[in-house]
Amino acid sequence: MLFLFIFAFVGVSDGYNLLLFFPIPGKSHSILAEAYVRHLTDAGHNVTYITPLPIKNPPPLLRQIDVSLNTDLLPGSIFDVQKFMSKELDLQETQLLFPIMQELMRATLQSDQMQKFMHDPKEQYDAVIVEWLFTELGAGLSSVFNCPLIWSTSTEPHSDILSLIDEPLNIAYTVYIWGREYSLDLYSRLQHLWTIIKIKYYQWKGHDIDNEIFVNSYKSAVQSRGLKLPSYEEVKYNASLMLGNSHISCGDAHRLPQAYKAIGGYHIKDNIDPLPHDLQKVMDESQEGVIYFSLGTMLKSSRMPNETRNKIIEFFGTLKQTVIWKYEKPIANSPRNIHFIQWAPQPSILAHPNTILFMTHGGILSLFETLKFGVPLIGFPMFGDQFSNINRAVKKGFGKRFILGQEPLEKLFKTVLDMIEDSKYRERAKEFSLIFHDRPVSPGAELVHWVEHVVRTRGAPLLRSPALMVPWYQKCYLDLIYVILVLILIIAYVIRKVCTKLFTKKSMLKNKTE
């Protein structure tokens, strides 16, 4: 009897069954996804994780579906530092990404692994969490498993994602997230408007392909479960919630819908891993401070032109500070105060009290890490949201911006010296760090809470914005204007009729009396 009892407890966990769909073959995206895995399995839920980059030692409550066959469709080699520096590659034209993402989704969703998975009647889920990146095609998984949909977004909120759960932001006072500058002057707003028109056009153009991929990816699986596939439009705008990797400490004070929850910084572990022994020693001994230089997980410092790199090395050699540079290969004969490391435990380096400056590409994960530990930064934005992330850091006063390849290096060196000398940048970083930490609960706890809330309330219908139910012409009151115009026409007509009647009567009377 007792044996049976124990068996029943071991066999089933009373957590929810949650599906994570994070199909982007990029390290920074998988860092965010693995944080979902960590928080949700720690909370006792069973997680199935669809990823091109499976975790090596999965925890007991995790199952993984490997979709690495899609890796070739978005090879890491396109993110080439040299091409960004020479402006040969410009990924700010985001509409160029639509067809790439469409094909990535087609290949992933229609792969044997995914089709087998979706057709298996044993697969049942309480909610599905889908990463948004320039496509909404993943939303169909909620139709397959007949469960609520939760979007995960990796940047500061913007119109493309907010219109999925509410409506776009007002472009009159919202800086464009994929723009290079932080400005709301007439020209910038005009540019912003033009970009939106362009994007809308490309979205409209890709609409038929989207529909075709949606139907071909999901129809058969949905039918095999005895259900009917709703239209793509319905499914796309039917999310229960959006969990955004944003926070006011490094964002703007946008108005946000109830279904948007800002959980920025949830990827950082509460307990920071200890530094490797040798690095710990180097950092402890750097009384004058440590400068940490990294271009992130996608961009390679070694793709910088040699001349640029040598000038930077030469400059670093003149400093009293220690420099830790994440670099893909060792460099011979470099000054003694520069340490090149191939793999960097970034949060642990930023957490060290001797770290005084972070030189970064400006990815949002790096921004949250630097905010968590209160380290000021110099950003070298290259693509995506990096420009707007750095621009906001500059505006808030804990960062400076430098465009590699476009500005003279002397300016960079002057900025570095200035930021070492002047303590105001470190003070600002500490102020914003306080704001980063000053929340009712940790972002990880919030993540778990809201996912559970969606399951408990069967799709959190009360959070759904009424804006999704109202057609665009009603939002602009065009229907009211129409009614008023018709009324005015009717009244004008009646008045005219009455007047002509009266007038003709009067003139007839007049004629008679004469």
Ligand SMILES: *[C@@H]1O[C@H](CO)[C@@H](O)[C@H](O)[C@H]1NC(C)=O
């Ligand atoms: C929309 O979401 C709700 C809540 O999860 C669900 O009950 C409904 O079936 C969904 N509708 C469509 C068209 O996907």
